[in-house]
Amino acid sequence: MAYSSHVSTGWESLDAIIDHLRTGDNVVWQVDSIDDYQRVVTPFVNAALARNDRVVYMRFGRHTALVEERPDLAVYHLQTENSFESFSVQVHNIITREGRDVCYVFDSLSDLLHLWATDRMIGDFFFVTCPYLFQLNTIAYFALLRNHHSYKSIARIRETTQVLIDVHNYKGQICVHPIKVEHRYSPTMFFPHIKEKDALAPVINSVEATRLFSHLSRSSTAGAQRHLDYWDRLFMEARTLLESDAGPAERQDMVQQLSRLMLTRNKRMLALIREYFSLEDLLQIKERMIGTGFIGGKSVGMLLARNILAREEGFDWQGVLEHHDSFYIGSDVFYSFIVQNGWWQTFMAHKTGEGYFDRAKELKEKIPHGSFPDEIVERLTLMLEYFGQSPIIVRSSSLLEDAFGSAFAGKYDSFFCVNQGSPEKRYREFEGAMLRVFESTMGEDALAYRRQRGLDRSDEQMALLVQRVSGAYHKSYFFPELAGVGLSRNPFVWKKGMDPGAGMARLVFGLGTRAVNRVENDYPRIVAMDDPLVKPLAGTEDIRRFSQRFVDLLNLEENRLETVSLEGLLEKEVPGRIDLVGVRDTEAAQRLREMGRPEKAHWILTFDPFLSQTPFVTTMRRLLSRLETVYESPVDVEFTVNFAENQAMQVNLVQCRPFQGLDDSVGRRIPETIDRRDTVLRVAGNFMGGAVWRPISRIILVDPEPYVALSMSEKYSVARLVGKLNRLIKDREAQATLLMGPGRWGTHSPAMGVPVSFAEINQVSAIAEISYQSGSLIPDLSFGTHFFHDLIETGIFYLAVYPEDPEVVFNPEWIYALPNQLPALVPEAARFSHVVNVVDTVGTGLVLQSDMVTQVAACYLAPKAG
Known part of the structure; x- marks a missing residue:
């Protein structure tokens, strides 16, 4: 572009009226x-190309193309097909590559x-794109079709742009x-200026001006609906269709259109x-929706499951299922929040490879201090x-949450609002919870999860589901009688003859947080x-020890x-169906009597x-079977x-x-004649991951006894060390690694196991949790938890190893006999060589195998062929 600040529109008469364009317009x-x-x-375009400007x-x-493709024009x-983010990122990246002093022509934004x-997102797109173009000294043409957008949207664009011109047809x-x-x-x-031949003449005469504007006002369709966003007008059309005599096919077309805009792609x-949503269903969702966009995967999953059950004949699901009155905060609210707080450029930088984690950290720090527009408030x-x-x-x-192949279990946060106090206080706490969920989109675990599944460049807007907490008042407390997780397939059969297809459940008394998280002790x-x-x-004694003791x-x-x-809850005489969830601990009562202490109920x-x-x-089995x-x-x-x-x-x-x-296929059988000395470990049941046969290239063993003896800070250091070893695994298939350690992997407390994040173990092929009784480090059969979903989705085989069980083989001496590679791999961590053993097993014939018929899993030296 010529570096003069005055640039021609290509229409000499228009240049004279507006005193030319300016670079940055x-x-x-x-x-x-x-x-x-x-x-x-x-x-x-013709004038810009004649000046040898980049167009x-x-x-x-x-609509039809505005200009024909030619060698000197970049198209x-x-x-x-994707959402606001993908489109905006494409445009942003093109503008970045093209650089300064470029002339742009955009197709009609109305398309x-x-x-x-929604008009709002078109306004957001213009709001983030226009300043970037201005910053790069460009000139850009945009178009809006008259009467297609709300007054508010046009006003926002008018406020942002440098030049706004109406073009009418008049006689x-x-x-x-x-x-x-x-x-x-x-x-x-x-x-207004009327074109006469090639010149534009101003309409100054009052008679002509009145005649002109009267004509324009009659031809305009502006009315009450122009005060509404296009989103609301679309749903008004859907409501009119529902109340009309339109046939099923026409209604189904509208269901498909609205579903792609509001539910999922x-x-x-x-x-x-x-198959399971009607037009009435979608309009009911719209009535309980705040903002525009998608309601997100978690909301869709909940509503779809309820509709599937409600439409099943032969069972009264309406009588069994508790009704819900949820609200949905649309995914566009998240983008508008980022845009209107001035963070879009940072968000764009986060979407790049080099800025993926660093700029996310910056956004994570900013989000809690953001604000929402008045209409959302x-x-x-x-x-x-x-x-x-x-x-x-x-x-x-979020958009990707609870989808096929990407559960995002536990990667984003949810927050209870007890919702007590003044309206102002309750609003502050609710808005704070919203911001904390938005903040969790930039959490390291969520980012690592997205990148590992190739989703780091995908649109991932955060919608919100606001639900009434299910439960009842118990004096000063509120909680449900029970809560839990149900799986239609039991992945962890611990007794021969169990049917994995019957499903399983993980039950707790009180809120379900203790069912979905691995809780301490x-x-x-x-x-x-x-x-x-x-x-x-x-x-x-095991039943007493391994039962729920906190609520x-x-x-x-x-x-x-x-x-x-x-115990503390029951001492307050909180009512509840304790007789349904517990049994009296008569042995504990007997011990109190023998000690001469006052008796009290133990459950x-x-x-x-x-x-x-x-x-x-029977109800849960039917529910799970129907949904599967x-x-x-x-x-x-x-x-x-x-x-x-x-x-x-x-x-x-x-x-x-x-x-x-x-x-869960049968697969090959584990040989029965393997020497115990050639077996690293062998368990009956207590494994998860289906039928596997996998050569093992490396074992990482955190030795239980010396680990227990470490200080608290040293245990955290060991967890970080495991993360470093995990990052050295570049190819999970070529370098299959078995990770073994005491108690629970991924615990929050070093007293219960090794406190790694999932991102610190996501490259291993198998993990084993080893029971270490003297240290009270016990594996947790964690299926149904967020940790469980991470294992399943990542394809990590899991074993719980109880060395005290006579049927279990655990042979750490086999590992100790090999050279410890830790000092060579992570020299600065050599001081932990007595705790962390890293042995390379390539060429030894070591394999990990599970047998679904005998319910046995073993890591052993496979006999050589011949």
């Missing part, structure tokens, strides 16, 4: 048709409505009316939505008025649906989530009465259980997602 043309826009684009055409509209055909269905003539021309002025600049999910306030002082939970519901009840009263650990609940007086001991939460005296098992059948995939659900006044059991289905299936 964004020029918005408001037109009646694309033909009118093309009339102003053509001379601009770029951004092609994305459904970019933009991908439009983006068929992609995003077969072109009328050009400058509305805004920044930093320029002439006595007739803002009059995932083809597998859309196929299910077409107003809608949130009305929602809170609806809930009153009932406890609610703000749950993440506490154990939920694991239930095999085909044999619900059988426990993985059967001795009385998560909402403290209404202190307005917070709290963990209390079961062990076995859940046996609940499992044997209620229809829970329709999904054509194993599913995982989260639920609560309460009892109505008539004692009828009510199940609240709060979440449903597919999870990656396990390979």
